[in-house]
Amino acid sequence: xxxxxxxxxxxxxxxxxxxxxxxxxxxxxxxxxxxxxxxxxxxxxxxxxxxxxxxxxxxxxxxxxxxxxxxxxxxxxxxxxxxxxxxxxxxxxxxxxxxxxxxxxxxxxxxxxxxxxxxxxxxxxxxxxxxxxxxxxxxxxxxxxxxxxxxxxxxxxxxxxxxxxxxxxxxxxxxxxxxxxxxxxxxxxxxxxxxxxxxxxxxxxxxxxxxxxxxxxxxxxxxxxxxxxxxxxxxxxxxxxxxxxxxxxxxxxxxxxxxxxxxxxxxxxxxxx
Numbered sequence: 001x002x003x004x005x006x007x008x009x010x011x012x013x014x015x016x017x018x019x020x021x022x023x024x025x026x027x028x029x030x031x032x033x034x035x036x037x038x039x040x041x042x043x044x045x046x047x048x049x050x051x052x053x054x055x056x057x058x059x060x061x062x063x064x065x066x067x068x069x070x071x072x073x074x075x076x077x078x079x080x081x082x083x084x085x086x087x088x089x090x091x092x093x094x095x096x097x098x099x100x101x102x103x104x105x106x107x108x109x110x111x112x113x114x115x116x117x118x119x120x121x122x123x124x125x126x127x128x129x130x131x132x133x134x135x136x137x138x139x140x141x142x143x144x145x146x147x148x149x150x151x152x153x154x155x156x157x158x159x160x161x162x163x164x165x166x167x168x169x170x171x172x173x174x175x176x177x178x179x180x181x182x183x184x185x186x187x188x189x190x191x192x193x194x195x196x197x198x199x200x201x202x203x204x205x206x207x208x209x210x211x212x213x214x215x216x217x218x219x220x221x222x223x224x225x226x227x228x229x230x231x232x233x234x235x236x237x238x239x240x241x242x243x244x245x246x247x248x249x250x251x252x253x254x255x256x257x258x259x260x261x262x263x264x265x266x267x268x269x270x271x272x273x
Contacts, residue, residue: 002031004068005172005204006053011065013048013057013228022048022061023228030172030204035195037215037236038208039251040225046208047095049225050174053206054092055082070171088118091170093162095177100161101149107157108145111164118168133163136196138189155182162190169201176208191218212251216240224248 006029013023023045030036038046051057053067053074067074069090074082086092094100101110111134112126121129127145134141137159149157162178175194179187195218198205209215215222216236224232224239224247232245243249 002034004029004031005070006030006206007066007068008049008053009066009068011049011052011067012063013052014062016060016062021228023052025065026225026228026230028223028230030206032171032204033198033202034220035198035205035207035218037219037222038206038225039210039212039215039222041251042210044225045228046225047176048228050092050176050206050208053172053174054086054090055079087114087168087170089170090172090174091165091168092174093165093176093178095180100164101157103149105148106145107147107149107152107160111145111160111167114164115167129167130163133167134160136166136193137163138186139163155186158182159186159190162194166193166197169197169203171203173197173203173205174208175205177210178207179211179214212240212254224251 008026008028011023011026012021014021026045026049028036028038028049038049040046048057052063053069055074057063063075065075069085074085101107108127108130111130112123115121115126115129116123119126131141131145134144139156139159144152144156144160152160158178159182165173173194178194179190182190191214194205197203207215207219216239219236221235222233222239223230224243224245226245226247232239232243232248234242239248240252243252
């Protein structure tokens, strides 16, 4: 039996300036142990959906509907109660990794302090956890731990940011274009570790991505978003091979078959359409 960790019901978000509808009656659910994909072109409303889950909407937004996280409505919580959930219960890996660390404090110190903020562990234990997850990200753990962010490449900082989110082992992990700054091999390693954490802890994963092949390969269920609406949903095979909505067909047409192959294998970015 599916056990929803997050359930978005009839979510409507409007801008108070000009009464523009940003999200229109969005319904989305992620169950315990599932990886659910949210796909669509840039500007379709994917990242706004993530931000409302995190309580990070800009001012001037009118929000209606319900968002149940472990049977509690996030939209009726106080800002203080909502913030308490972030990190330990609701983790996020942002596309813009540069804001994940303070530039003039070493990576390791920031990681250890974050872990100790959310879990009752000693400094030594927090350091060991940090080194372990950095190693899992394919990094030179000791060097990265003792480095400042500006001493590392963008891809290394991105993987360290992912490591710290995974170290907290949240109940819900929101991944917003997590492999954007990574090469293919590093990206696969990160996604493998996210999958490992999901299997180990039973966390729910909401994967926001432009990468259709990533969604087909990694998710249990996919929602297709267009102009603030969910226009289609289904398992990866349904979305890939038996889609019904014209917009989904347009997305899927971005993936072309290589000569002699029946499967769709060319990885294109849907924001090119």
